[in-house]
Amino acid sequence: MLLVFPLAVTWLAAVILAVLDGRRERVGYVAVGALAASAIGLVALMVDILRDGVAQQVAGNWAYGVGIQLRADVLDVTFALLSVVVILVATVFEVLGRVRSRVFPALACFMATGLIGLSLTGDAFNFYVFFEIAMISAYVLAGYGERTRQLRAALIFIIVNLLGSVLFLIAIAGLYHLTGTLDMLEISRRIPVVNEQPSILLATMIFVAFAVKLGIFPFHFWLAAVYTGTRPAVAAMLSGALANIGSYGLLRFGATMPRELELGAPVLLTLGAASIIYGGFQAISCRSATEVLAYSSIGQVGYILIALGIGGHVGLVAAVLFSIVNSINKTLLFLAVPLRGWLVGAVMAIAAFSVAGVPPSSGFFGKMGVFRAAVADDQPLVIALIFIGSALSFIYMFQLYNGRFWDISAEETRDGVVPSVLARRGLVCLLAAFVIVIGVWPEPLLYLSEQAAYAIENPIQTEPIPDQLAGD
Amino acid sequence: MTLAYSLAVAILFGTGAYMLLKHDLIRVAAGVVLVSNAANLFIIAAGLSRGVVPILPIPGGERVADPVVQALVLTAIVISFGVTALLLSLIYRVYTTHLSLDLDDLSEADERDESEQELAQLTGRNVSRRAAP
Numbered sequence: 001m002l003l004v005f006p007l008a009v010t011w012l013a014a015v016i017l018a019v020l021d022g023r024r025e026r027v028g029y030v031a032v033g034a035l036a037a038s039a040i041g042l043v044a045l046m047v048d049i050l051r052d053g054v055a056q057q058v059a060g061n062w063a064y065g066v067g068i069q070l071r072a073d074v075l076d077v078t079f080a081l082l083s084v085v086v087i088l089v090a091t092v093f094e095v096l097g098r099v100r101s102r103v104f105p106a107l108a109c110f111m112a113t114g115l116i117g118l119s120l121t122g123d124a125f126n127f128y129v130f131f132e133i134a135m136i137s138a139y140v141l142a143g144y145g146e147r148t149r150q151l152r153a154a155l156i157f158i159i160v161n162l163l164g165s166v167l168f169l170i171a172i173a174g175l176y177h178l179t180g181t182l183d184m185l186e187i188s189r190r191i192p193v194v195n196e197q198p199s200i201l202l203a204t205m206i207f208v209a210f211a212v213k214l215g216i217f218p219f220h221f222w223l224a225a226v227y228t229g230t231r232p233a234v235a236a237m238l239s240g241a242l243a244n245i246g247s248y249g250l251l252r253f254g255a256t257m258p259r260e261l262e263l264g265a266p267v268l269l270t271l272g273a274a275s276i277i278y279g280g281f282q283a284i285s286c287r288s289a290t291e292v293l294a295y296s297s298i299g300q301v302g303y304i305l306i307a308l309g310i311g312g313h314v315g316l317v318a319a320v321l322f323s324i325v326n327s328i329n330k331t332l333l334f335l336a337v338p339l340r341g342w343l344v345g346a347v348m349a350i351a352a353f354s355v356a357g358v359p360p361s362s363g364f365f366g367k368m369g370v371f372r373a374a375v376a377d378d379q380p381l382v383i384a385l386i387f388i389g390s391a392l393s394f395i396y397m398f399q400l401y402n403g404r405f406w407d408i409s410a411e412e413t414r415d416g417v418v419p420s421v422l423a424r425r426g427l428v429c430l431l432a433a434f435v436i437v438i439g440v441w442p443e444p445l446l447y448l449s450e451q452a453a454y455a456i457e458n459p460i461q462t463e464p465i466p467d468q469l470a471g472d
Numbered sequence: 473m474t475l476a477y478s479l480a481v482a483i484l485f486g487t488g489a490y491m492l493l494k495h496d497l498i499r500v501a502a503g504v505v506l507v508s509n510a511a512n513l514f515i516i517a518a519g520l521s522r523g524v525v526p527i528l529p530i531p532g533g534e535r536v537a538d539p540v541v542q543a544l545v546l547t548a549i550v551i552s553f554g555v556t557a558l559l560l561s562l563i564y565r566v567y568t569t570h571l572s573l574d575l576d577d578l579s580e581a582d583e584r585d586e587s588e589q590e591l592a593q594l595t596g597r598n599v600s601r602r603a604a605p
Binding site: 125129132136139140143147148149151152154155158159162163166169170173174176177182 | 489492497500504507508510511514515517518519540541544547548551554555558559562563565566569570575578579581582585
């Protein structure tokens with residue numbers, strides 16, 4: 001029941017909202033209510049899992065091994081909750097201003113459905129289906145503004161990500177062919193005994209698919225156009241929630257194919273390093289605020305890759321921790337940048353400190369996690385890289401701050417400033433306060449990442465699925 | 473049989489990937505269709521097995537053809553159909569607003585938009601600076 005509720009409530013709401021006119025304020029608040037209910041359900045599920053261990057259930061009363069498995073451990077629920085909270089905040093932000101498109105609330109709910117679904121499912125193909133639900137709503141949202149720029153961004157976004165999705169689908173079919181099952185736990189049990197060559201090929205395809213979602217260095221070319229082209233709430237959703245598909249997918253499939261992940265570690269480290277350096281320098285050279293943020297996203301996901309590449313318990317903890325912190329930072333930044341008026345400067349300063357990793361902001365613990373992993377693994381080059389990356393992010397964040405709030409004449413004169421809606425500014429302030437609270441009292445977050453890493457390393461023992469159904 | 477399947481998948485995927493690199497949006501859409509159908513064919517190929525139709529009752533002792541891939545490919549076909557429809561509608565909107573289906577034209581229009589905006593900002597700034605005491 002607890003396992004199905006968060007998924008069902010957003011799904012139902014999305015279907016109902018799809019026929020209503022989302023431009024009305026009331027309809028917007030229905031979406032907000034559904035997302036909030038789903039978030040509360042996920043919190044209850046989290047409490048339940050922390051107490052009793054992994055929750056699982058076979059959908060539709062099918063026999064075990066035949067039906068689709070729903071399975072939730074701490075890692076799954078952490079990412080589902082993170083995505084829903086980000087979408088909730090972005091939707092509230094949009095509703096507080098004015099929703100311009102009639103489908104926006106429904107699409108927000110559909111995206112939440114997809115993201116919760118792919119976290120809570122234990123079936124690789126079902127993962128793909130929910131992944132596509134989230135992606136399709138993102139495709140429509142990317143074209144939300146209807147200007148040339150947004151249209152072009154949406155086109156690039158669809159074409160590139162579609163190719164990524166197709167690669168992922170092929171990889172899943174390949175996994176099924178290799179192991180004879182679609183259950184991810186069962187795959188992880190059977191994959192060590194199959195031939196190495198095909199499994200490495202499949203792992204590479206899965207990595208490319210998620211790297212495209214995350215916007216890691218050689219797969220980043222769609223990212224800047226899309227993040228700068230869309231509206232702030234949509235950009236926040238894409239970078240704060242949808243990109244989680246990438247980090248969660250890498251963690252989850254990394255746990256499914258640990259041998260392949262270990263073999264790919266040098267690649268992860270190299271690409272992560274390239275992302276950090278490339279994203280940092282590009283961000284410094286940019287003038288427009290959203291462009292800086294877009295390139296900063298490319299740089300920041302590099303740390304997740306580095307943490308994964310280092311691997312081991314510390315590496316996994318760092319990857320989870322950094323993903324959470326990064327996603328909150330990005331949401332805050334994309335929502336705060338277009339705002340004007342009192343307090344927005346303070347919010348931006350907090351966000352800038354968090355991205356650069358200065359205490360007492362949550363970003364400090366994210367960076368520290370990666371740093372600790374690098375030290376534990378004795379990788380001086382990586383340690384140096386983290387310092388360089390932080391220095392770069394410090395420079396571009398304060399360039400951004402400088403251009404935005406000190407050099408007012410560059411944007412508009414002081415008299416011309418029209419303050420944004422008070423409620424919107426209040427929302428960003430709340431989010432900024434949350435960033436500080438995490439930074440001052442990080443224990444819950446650290447505990448959660450610790451538990452999530454533990455869940456990856458010690459998957460539950462399920463009874464093996466009989467093999468006679470699969471043709472081999 | 474396996475060779476025939478893999479050749480077909482390879483040709484479909486290769487042609488599709490080549491079409492994706494074109495400037496013409498209709499060709500890009502066709503490329504998307506080809507690539508996703510290559511994936512569908514690959515799914516079928518992943519479960520190639522000989523046997524009787526997997527419908528109950530199954531004659532005792534017979535091997536059954538794998539039914540899972542059929543279910544998978546049906547889902548995948550529906551998804552790729554939906555995405556293709558979305559892509560085509562987006563392309564149609566591009567056509568109605570720009571009367572062109574060339575990606576180059578679109579980026580040119582985008583640049584024009586931006587430079588117009590910058591110009592407006594620049595002139596607006598100058599005006600306000602002059603107005604300020």
